Amino acid sequence: MQLNFAAREVAIKLVYYGPALSGKTTNLKALHELTRTDSRGRLMTLETKDDRTLFFDMLPLVFKAETEGGAMNLRVKVFTVPGQVVHASTRRLVLQGADAVAFIADSQVAETENNAASFLDLRTNLKELGRSMRDVPLVIQFNKRDLPNVRSDAEIDDLARRGKEPVFKASAVHGQGVMESFFGLLERAWRKLDAEHDLTRKLGIQPDEFLAKAASSLGYEGKARMLCDAHVGGSGKGGA
Amino acid sequence: MSEVPPNQDVVGDQPIALEDVVDRDALDDLCKSIHALFGIGVRVYASQGALLANVANELELCRYVNEVPGSRAACGATVIAAKSVAPGDDGEVTHPCFTGLAYHIVSLVHEGRRVGRIVLGPYAPAGLREPPPSLAQADKRLDVARASDLAATVPRVKQEALQRIAGHLKETLELIIFSSHKAWVTSKLHLYSVRESYRELQDKTTRLEQTLTRLKEVDRLKSNFLATMSHELRTPLTSIIGYSEMLAEGIAGELSAEQQEYVRTIHAKGEQLLRLIMGLLDLSKLESGTMSLRQAPAQIGPILKEVITTLAPVARKKEVELALDSDDAPCELAADAERLRQVFINLVDNAVKFTPKGGKVTVRARVTAGAAPSGDDDDEAAGAALLAPLLKQVEVRVSDTGIGIPAAERVKVFEAFYQVDSSSTREYGGTGLGLSIVKRIVDAHGGQVSVEGNEPNGTVFVVVLPSAQTRRAALPSRVPPALA
Numbered sequence: 163m164q165l166n167f168a169a170r171e172v173a174i175k176l177v178y179y180g181p182a183l184s185g186k187t188t189n190l191k192a193l194h195e196l197t198r199t200d201s202r203g204r205l206m207t208l209e210t211k212d213d214r215t216l217f218f219d220m221l222p223l224v225f226k227a228e229t230e231g232g233a234m235n236l237r238v239k240v241f242t243v244p245g246q247v248v249h250a251s252t253r254r255l256v257l258q259g260a261d262a263v264a265f266i267a268d269s270q271v272a273e274t275e276n277n278a279a280s281f282l283d284l285r286t287n288l289k290e291l292g293r294s295m296r297d298v299p300l301v302i303q304f305n306k307r308d309l310p311n312v313r314s315d316a317e318i319d320d321l322a323r324r325g326k327e328p329v330f331k332a333s334a335v336h337g338q339g340v341m342e343s344f345f346g347l348l349e350r351a352w353r354k355l356d357a358e359h360d361l362t363r364k365l366g367i368q369p370d371e372f373l374a375k376a377a378s379s380l381g382y383e384g385k386a387r388m389l390c391d392a393h394v395g396g397s398g399k400g401g402a
Numbered sequence: 403m404s405e406v407p408p409n410q411d412v413v414g415d416q417p418i419a420l421e422d423v424v425d426r427d428a429l430d431d432l433c434k435s436i437h438a439l440f441g442i443g444v445r446v447y448a449s450q451g452a453l454l455a456n457v458a459n460e461l462e463l464c465r466y467v468n469e470v471p472g473s474r475a476a477c478g479a480t481v482i483a484a485k486s487v488a489p490g491d492d493g494e495v496t497h498p499c500f501t502g503l504a505y506h507i508v509s510l511v512h513e514g515r516r517v518g519r520i521v522l523g524p525y526a527p528a529g530l531r532e533p534p535p536s537l538a539q540a541d542k543r544l545d546v547a548r549a550s551d552l553a554a555t556v557p558r559v560k561q562e563a564l565q566r567i568a569g570h571l572k573e574t575l576e577l578i579i580f581s582s583h584k585a586w587v588t589s590k591l592h593l594y595s596v597r598e599s600y601r602e603l604q605d606k607t608t609r610l611e612q613t614l615t616r617l618k619e620v621d622r623l624k625s626n627f628l629a630t631m632s633h634e635l636r637t638p639l640t641s642i643i644g645y646s647e648m649l650a651e652g653i654a655g656e657l658s659a660e661q662q663e664y665v666r667t668i669h670a671k672g673e674q675l676l677r678l679i680m681g682l683l684d685l686s687k688l689e690s691g692t693m694s695l696r697q698a699p700a701q702i703g704p705i706l707k708e709v710i711t712t713l714a715p716v717a718r719k720k721e722v723e724l725a726l727d728s729d730d731a732p733c734e735l736a737a738d739a740e741r742l743r744q745v746f747i748n749l750v751d752n753a754v755k756f757t758p759k760g761g762k763v764t765v766r767a768r769v770t771a772g773a774a775p776s777g778d779d780d781d782e783a784a785g786a787a788l789l790a791p792l793l794k795q796v797e798v799r800v801s802d803t804g805i806g807i808p809a810a811e812r813v814k815v816f817e818a819f820y821q822v823d824s825s826s827t828r829e830y831g832g833t834g835l836g837l838s839i840v841k842r843i844v845d846a847h848g849g850q851v852s853v854e855g856n857e858p859n860g861t862v863f864v865v866v867l868p869s870a871q872t873r874r875a876a877l878p879s880r881v882p883p884a885l886a
Contacts, residue, residue: 164415173415203513204580208588217591218413224514237514239415251598255591256413 163261163355170365171235174355175259176347180266181273181280182245185305188334189266189343190219190242196341198381201225215244218256225379231366236376238348245280254287262299262351264343269304269312269331299350300327301393303343308333319394328396341382345389349373412590420448420510420518423582424575426455432574433457440567441557445521446510446575447485454518461524463501463552472541476500484521494568496561499524500536502553508568512579520575522568526556628686632679639679643672681839688842695738695846699870702767702796703728705739709746710765717754723762724754731769733794736870741843748836749800749863756804757860766799794869795849803860812853816841840865848873 164173178186187207194205203222208215223238241260243253257263265284267277285295302325304318313321315331322329328346332339353369355361362368367375370386377386433444433455443458467473480497484505489495493509493516505523509516533553538546646669648654650662657665710726717724735742746765753763771794807815815837844851849867856862 175413175415206580206584206587208584208591217588217595222513235514237415239513241413249595251602252591252595255594255598259414 163359165359167364169235170232171237172355172361172365173237173239174261174348174351176238176240176262176264176344176351177257177260178240178242178264178266179253179257179280179284180243180245181268181276182247184245184266184268184273184277184280185332185334186242186245186266187215187219189264189303189305189332189340190221190240192334192337192340193240193344194221196337196381197223198379201379201381215242216249217244217252218242223380225376227367227372227375227379229365229367229371234365234367236372236379238376240344247283250283250287253283254290257284257287258291260298261355262301262347264347265300265302265327266334267302267304269306269318270309271311271313299347299354301330301343301346301350301396302327303330303332303339305332305334305339307331307338308336322393322395325395328393330393339392341380342389342392345373345377345382345386346393348376349390412587412594417449417515418512418517418579418583418586419450420579421452421454423579423586424454425582429455429575429578430457432571432578436567436571440559442522442525442559442564442567444571446518447521448518449516451485461503461552461556463503463549463556464524466549466552467501467540467544470541470544473500473537473544476536476540480505484523485519489516489519494565496527500534500540501549502526502530502533502537503556506564506568508572510572510575510579512576512583517579520568520571522564522571524556525559525564526553528558528560530558625686628682632683632686635679636676636683639672639676643669643676646672681836684839685842688839688846695741695843697736697738697847700735700737700739700742701732702735702742702798702867703730705742706746706765706767706798709743709750712747713750713754716751717763720754720757721759722754722757724750724765725762726765726767728765728767729769733769733796734870735796735847735867736873737847737867738843742847742867745840745843745865746798746800748840749865752836753800753802753804753861753863757802758804761803761860763800763802766801768797769794770797771795793872795872796867796869798865798867799862800865801856801860801862803856806855806859807853807861809855815853816851 163175165171166173178189180186190205190207194202201223203224205219205221207219208217219242221240223240225236227234227236241256243249243256263284265281267273288294288298302322304313306312318329318331328350330339330343330346332343334340349369352361352372356369361372373386373390374384377383377389382389429446433446434457436442436444437457437459444455445453445458446455447453464477467477477499480499484497484507487495487497487507489507489509493511495507497505497507499505501524503524504527505521506525508520508522510518510520530553533546533550537549538544646665649657650665650669706726706728710724714724750763750765757763817838841851844865844867847867849865851863851865854862854864
């Protein structure tokens with residue numbers, strides 16, 4: 163996070179991590195589609211010919227929020243990392259300074275090992291950057307729910323209950339579960355930053371209020387709670 | 403909140419500087435085309451006020467106004483204001499000029515931040531009939547009638563038309579900023595990735611180097627330990643052998659037959675142990691490179707003859723026939739004769755040991771044309787036609803009619819402590835060091851040793867030693883010792 167107190171500006175960095183072809187870029191494209199024009203910037207994708215992310219994608223979301231302490235600028239930059247194994251160093255570069263990570267897993271049963279390998283890679287890279295899984299808020303998205311040969315809902319619910327991270331189900335190509343995962347991630351990122359930097363007092367805004375403002379700026383007036391809670395598992399909060 | 407890492411300008415949220423991401427010449431061309439199209443001056447400023455493009459024809463009105471000191475100052479003030487006036491929440495503002503003309507200002511936004519501004523003008527607003535009172539107030543020397551005439555010649559522009567032009571230019575410029583920024587990010591990130599990969603490689607290399615150094619040190623310690631231990635073991639052993647020999651010779655009084663037998667056993671086993679220790683010592687010396695080979699011109703014939711003479715009694719006792727078959731062709735070796743003797747003593751002794759009574763051990767020596775020195779790579783194989791006549795080698799074959807060595811075991815026999823039959827009940831004694839010492843000495847002479855089968859039974863040890871000249875021919879293409 164970058165907090166410019168004088169300008170009342172908070173910049174948050176969210177990173178979408180996951181194995182190659184799990185739909186990180188698709189998530190970002192859908193997020194771009196599904197948010198209000200005046201709050202989103204241009205989607206920057208650095209792609210190769212064959213549609214594989216070479217470096218990263220980045221979507222800036224910028225909006226104002228009126229608070230007790232005055233207007234506040236919120237800048238959220240959402241990044242994706244390149245999933246292919248060879249781009250290890252780029253992944254680490256993009257991961258640097260992330261305030262929260264959404265892990266985009268592929269629901270297909272055959273991808274189970276790739277999901278796990280990518281997750282371990284995430285852990286290694288965080289460690290290399292001097293951070294640990296404990297201090298980076300994480301949400302998990304099981305993407306590609308629309309495909310055949312995927313893990314059943316019941317299986318995912320069971321898996322989600324075994325872990326402590328909230329698990330979202332999505333079909334990013336159809337825009338399903340994308341906003342939910344994003345808000346789930348934004349909430350966890352903000353609550354963590356609030357706890358560390360006392361944003362409630364410094365900026366005069368409560369986390370729930372913040373999420374409500376973010377939702378309305380992005381075109382989801384009054385839906386923040388519902389979006390955030392559309393997950394299974396995760397510290398006993400909410401259900402699908 | 404922590405300190406900004408070096409690549410934060412790419413993957414973080416640092417504001418961009420317009421002058422970094424936009425090519426000034428290209429920007430100038432774009433502004434020129436707008437100017438040509440609409441006849442309105444275009445200026446582009448970065449957020450810090452730097453002028454990046456300036457395309458405008460001076461209006462006659464402006465030229466006249468600038469001739470008079472008072473109005474010149476007022477003009478300057480207007481231009482400065484147009485450069486810095488806040489464009490409000492909409493990012494768009496019209497700034498009036500004291501002459502009645504106006505400037506239209508639009509801010510350039512990138513990722514929600516204002517990174518610069520476009521200033522269009524001066525132009526005459528559509529509704530302008532006559533100059534405002536501010537014109538006359540600027541300087542009383544100014545001829546208002548003339549200024550008014552000049553103002554009338556400035557083309558009128560409707561506000562909405564102007565906003566459309568400004569909006570279009572803003573969109574075009576923002577697209578250029580985005581594309582340039584993207585290209586800038588790509589190149590930066592590429593650079594950082596390469597740097598990161600390089601750093602990773604360097605880390606790995608350093609770790610490998612450290613491991614290598616440690617391993618070398620461990621290896622040296624091991625060799626030192628072996629050398630020291632062998633020496634320390636030998637000292638008391640010499641006393642055991644010496645005193646048992648004295649006892650056996652009756653120096654301390656006559657021994658009974660049984661005592662004599664026991665003492666001789668002690669003596670024999672002591673000798674056996676001493677040979678083992680000496681072998682270990684040799685091996686560790688060879689390994690640590692502390693065994694110096696005194697290389698001097700030598701011929702193979704005399705060395706082999708001496709070996710045969712030395713071992714003839716052993717063979718005779720075992721009733722094994724021992725024969726030397728040498729072509730006696732001259733071939734100068736650069737060798738340590740003492741060490742080569744050790745090689746062939748070992749080989750022939752082994753051959754006799756593993757050959758049953760009535761068998762035959764043959765030592766056959768021939769001088770042959772040498773192969774071009776390890777012709778694997780082109781450099782070494784070059785000029786073979788010129789070098790071949792000089793390349794001679796000595797091939798010594800020690801063949802026996804003994805138990806033989808299975809093909810699969812043949813490579814391993816040169817490893818230290820290796821024995822084909824390592825069971826505790828094995829028939830033949832020995833330390834398992836002899837052949838590994840043989841190999842190391844032959845290697846040190848630039849030669850090769852190998853094992854072949856001897857049909858129908860038995861083994862042939864083949865030692866090939868390059869002539870002194872061959873070794874000299876091979877030397878230049880090797881890595882200089884200083885660099886090795």
